[in-house]
Amino acid sequence: MIGYLNLILRLTIWFLLTANLSPANIIIGVSIALLLPGRPKAPGRLKDWLRALWETLVAIPQAYMEAFEMIVRPHNYEEVTMEQVKPGRTPGLIFLDIFLITFTPKTIVLKYHENGWYEVHWVRRRRKA
Template sequence: MIGYLHIILRLVIWFLLTANLSVANIIIGVCVALLLPHPRTAPGAVKDWLRALGKIVVAIPQAYVEAFELIFRPHTQEYITRERVKPRRSPGLIFLDIFLITFTPKTIVVKYHEDGWYEVHRVRQRQQ
């Protein structure tokens, strides 16, 4: 099951990068997704993948809300925090975590530390 999720994730990334859904591009994308090396680490549990994908679905409306907040009430305070990576995360799940944090307009991952931390840049409204 996890192998299919890796292939689907690679295909989605391919189609986002190429922005082309022609037959030739689909064939090339499937070939690239299958020929890329498979992860050597232990795969994440299906439950973790589904939970991460559920968080991304929830983040879509949150991103729109945050975008409108930034338009109508500009945020002037910035700060960088460190967030711990959840234990036993596969590289694919770490990528989805970084994507989830970066997807919303008020946050972006500045750096991923191999020892299990993300540096996250955030903006917020000035406290009155």
């Protein structure tokens, strides 16, 4: 099951990069996804993948709400924080975490540190007290 999720992740990235769903591009994408090196060193658990899928679905309306909020009420303050990677994450799940953080308009991952931390830039409405 995890192999299928990795294949879907690779194809999703391919289609996002190419923005082309023609039959030829689908064939190329499937070929590349299958030819890329296989299993990650630490196999992902199905529970982690399902949670990441749920977080992705929740992030879509959240991104629209944040964008609308930034239009209506200006966000003038910036902040950079360090956030720890959830334990036992595979490279694919770490990529999805970074994607989800960056997907919402108020946050972007500036750097992933190999020792298990994300450097995250936040745009905020006001400074925290």
